[in-house]
Amino acid sequence: MSNNIIVLGAxxxxxxAAQTLHKKLKKHPDSTITLIDxxxxxxxxxxxxxxxxxxxxxxxxxxxxxxxxSSTRVNVVKDEINNIDFENQILSSDDHQYSYDYLIMGxxxxxxxxxxxGVAEHAFTLWSMDDSKSIRKHIENCLQEARMTDDxxxxxxxxxxxxxxxxxxxxxxxxxLIEWLDxxxxxxxxxxxxxxxxxxxxxxxxxxNLSDELVKKASNYMRKKGVNVKTxxxxxxxxxxxxxxxxxxxxxxxxxxxxxxxxAADFAANSGLATDRANRIKxxxxxxxxxxxxxxxxxxxxxxxxxxxxxLPALVESAQQTGECAAKNIIAEIKGGSKExxxxxxxxxxxxxxxxxxxxxVMGLSLTGIPAMxxxxxVNMFYRFEIxxxxxxxxxxxEYMKEQASHKGLLPxxxxxxxxxxxxLWLVPLRVFVGIMWLxxxxxxxxxxxxxxxxxxxxxxxxxxxxxxxxxxxxxLNEAIIFKFPLFFQTVVTLSMIGIGLSLIFGLFASLxxxxxxxxxxxxxxxxxxxxxxxxxxxxxxxxxWFLFAxxxxxxxGRSFGLDYYVLPWLKSKIWSRPKDKDQDxxxxxxxxx
Numbered sequence: 001m002s003n004n005i006i007v008l009g010a011x012x013x014x015x016x017a018a019q020t021l022h023k024k025l026k027k028h029p030d031s032t033i034t035l036i037d038x039x040x041x042x043x044x045x046x047x048x049x050x051x052x053x054x055x056x057x058x059x060x061x062x063x064x065x066x067x068x069x070s071s072t073r074v075n076v077v078k079d080e081i082n083n084i085d086f087e088n089q090i091l092s093s094d095d096h097q098y099s100y101d102y103l104i105m106g107x108x109x110x111x112x113x114x115x116x117x118g119v120a121e122h123a124f125t126l127w128s129m130d131d132s133k134s135i136r137k138h139i140e141n142c143l144q145e146a147r148m149t150d151d152x153x154x155x156x157x158x159x160x161x162x163x164x165x166x167x168x169x170x171x172x173x174x175x176x177l178i179e180w181l182d183x184x185x186x187x188x189x190x191x192x193x194x195x196x197x198x199x200x201x202x203x204x205x206x207x208x209n210l211s212d213e214l215v216k217k218a219s220n221y222m223r224k225k226g227v228n229v230k231t232x233x234x235x236x237x238x239x240x241x242x243x244x245x246x247x248x249x250x251x252x253x254x255x256x257x258x259x260x261x262x263x264a265a266d267f268a269a270n271s272g273l274a275t276d277r278a279n280r281i282k283x284x285x286x287x288x289x290x291x292x293x294x295x296x297x298x299x300x301x302x303x304x305x306x307x308x309x310x311x312l313p314a315l316v317e318s319a320q321q322t323g324e325c326a327a328k329n330i331i332a333e334i335k336g337g338s339k340e341x342x343x344x345x346x347x348x349x350x351x352x353x354x355x356x357x358x359x360x361x362v363m364g365l366s367l368t369g370i371p372a373m374x375x376x377x378x379v380n381m382f383y384r385f386e387i388x389x390x391x392x393x394x395x396x397x398x399e400y401m402k403e404q405a406s407h408k409g410l411l412p413x414x415x416x417x418x419x420x421x422x423x424x425l426w427l428v429p430l431r432v433f434v435g436i437m438w439l440x441x442x443x444x445x446x447x448x449x450x451x452x453x454x455x456x457x458x459x460x461x462x463x464x465x466x467x468x469x470x471x472x473x474x475x476x477l478n479e480a481i482i483f484k485f486p487l488f489f490q491t492v493v494t495l496s497m498i499g500i501g502l503s504l505i506f507g508l509f510a511s512l513x514x515x516x517x518x519x520x521x522x523x524x525x526x527x528x529x530x531x532x533x534x535x536x537x538x539x540x541x542x543x544x545x546w547f548l549f550a551x552x553x554x555x556x557x558g559r560s561f562g563l564d565y566y567v568l569p570w571l572k573s574k575i576w577s578r579p580k581d582k583d584q585d586x587x588x589x590x591x592x593x594x
Contacts, residue, residue: 003031003334006091006098008081009106010037010065011045012316013299013323015387017104020327022072031334033073034098036091038080040065042387043129046316047380049169051132053176054140055355058129060403063396068387084271086292102294102330105281106323107268109300109314112261112278118238123258126169135257139177142254143184158254159195162243164235165259166201167208168351171218173257174199175353178225186573197227198251200243202234202260207359209313209349214359217368221357235260262314268301276303280311285341287326296330298322306344316383317346350376355404377404427557431504434517434550439501445494454487469528478527496520507562510554517551 007018018035025031041062050056065076083092084103091098111125124135139161146158161177163170177197185192199206199222205215206229222229233245238258243251263269269279274290276282280303282290287304289295298304299319304312312318321344329339348362350372358372367375384396450456466475482489496516503513525544558564 003028003101004099005031005033005102005104005330006100007033007035007104007106008037008091009108009299009301010035010039010042010076011106011108011299011319013319014104014106015042015068016320016323017106017298017327018069018074019072019387020324021331022069022074024328024331025334026073028334032075034075034077034100035065035069036077036079036081036098037065038078040076040078042068044383045127048126048129048132049172049176051129052126052135052139052173053180054136055176055179056403058133060399061129063387067392068389071389071391081267086272086295089294102333103296104323104326104330105268105271105289105295105297105301106299106319107265107301109262110265111258112263113258114260116235116237116260119258122238122240123164123256125258126173127262135255139180139255143188143190146190147188155194156196157241157252159190160198160251160253161196161255161257162198162200162251162253163257163259164200164238164243165261166199166203166206166229166231167259168349170199170201170257170259171206171222172352173259174222174227175355175357178222178227179354179356192226195226196253198243198253199227199229200233200235200245201229201231204232206231207351210351210359210361211366214361214366214368218351218353218359221353262300264301268297273297276311278303278311286329286339287322287342288329296326298326304342304344312342312344313346315346315349318344321345350379352376425560427554428507428561430550431507431510431514431554431557431562434547434554435501435504435506435513437501438497438517438520439505442494442497442501445490445497450490450494454490457482457486457490457493466527471526471528474526474528503558504554507558507560507564508567510558510562510564511556514551514554514557517554518548521548521551 005021007014007021010018014035014037018033021031021033025033039062041064044061044063047056047061051058051061069076077098079093079096081091081093081098084090085092089100089103091100091103109127111127113119124138125131126135142158146155149155149158161181163174163177174197181195181197182192184190185195205212205219207215207218210218219229230245230249233247233249236244236246238244238256241252241254241256243253243256264275264279264281266279268281269275271281273292273295274282281297281301283297283302283304284290285305287296287298287302289297299322300314302312302322304318304322306312312322322342325340325342331337332339348360348365350358350360350362352358352373356373357369358367358376360367360372360375362375381397381400384400385393388396445451448456466478497520500513500516500520503509504517521544525548559568
């Protein structure tokens, strides 16, 4: 008897369900597993704010489904289902039909407008990759327009950003705006105090699912960064470029982002299955729908039962645990076992406020700042481990580190160090070793008196740079110039060796240090200190050739565990800063078309 299982939707719950089915049924040849989604990739929805805030690129959050399932029994199909015939057990798209014996519905959710007038017409939502890209493009346009206008009222409106909703998504979006606008202010010389960020929450406090202590710390951090946080008043309506609260307060802003709630996606609501007030599909404790026992609903489109007759909240852990539970119960039916009741075990929540601050409650622990950021990054990497398996874990985690290294903040900078290691980590020991050699050479010369007595770089001296294998023109150059000013050149050589050593050891201006090391190596070769080719040395080459090419390899190595990672970007910002009057020049040639 065949058992065709279809998982509809490749969200967090759908991916977990498909992976669980594969693990438990890979030795069950009569079963088929098919994952259908309108996209060919799995989107990391919890990190969309980072795309909207220009911290990472969009492809960083899109994980190819074939990459996840290529070595499993799961068949991935890119198609958009527009109808389900539950009686005949058939899913239909414009071009295909798919028959099933068991169906897991993970159609996801969409933003809820909460009955507020004008949200659909005048506000952005943050619930898909398209939403993130739209917000990012819009804000960039606003900032560009602000540079070109000389109308104070228009400029204020363009530089005002309102986020409605103080939950996880809203606060994380605010955090991205804080850092993005800080960067833009420096880049384009727009005074930061001209940029206004608002966060509105109808309840008495933001982040209502966290403890009062963490809420206070997050609120204080946001206010310290200049965010206008207002709680206790719901949004009455949204007009074009204007947000109005119930108390009559009005905020004029060209950018209004709505993050005030979610409800089941239209597909679930219109499927014909019994739903609750939020259009979520009603399910029992095994996640079977009320209408059909072979149809399961998971994730955000399911009204999954929770403690005290509540509905399981829309969280990643909720979606994963419902996906796993539904899959196990289908497996139990196929193999003749007992079904398991859904017993959610939510470990906590983590909320980032930009790239360098976070608050978290995890397994009874309250964390803020660096520990919370570390926990959030660890969970993100663990999820990549879960979906990547042994085959893709290393590459997925490495990619995540590189993504996070693209912005500021202590943990991202640490990730930045590691991301650079893909090219140059293993050069660090060589860099330090060569640096120590040069530092020791400089030390011995100081010890021997090179800085005080001009008795070394002269013709016939025991320390003369001219050896038995010197090149003719190099000998002439030394006799014509260097031997006439021995103390000066002794000082230059000694201090240069010390400088090269310190540069390579600490990774500070390491490229200059490496070039200096290579230059000295060439100098010694020309001076004939060793035979260029000799049977006295392995490979019949002078050891100076090894030192020369090692020095060349060290160019640019200071960005891995070196001070260049910090110093070079800082110097760039100081030396090549943007002229202050550029925007004024731009306004002279720009005329806005009404």
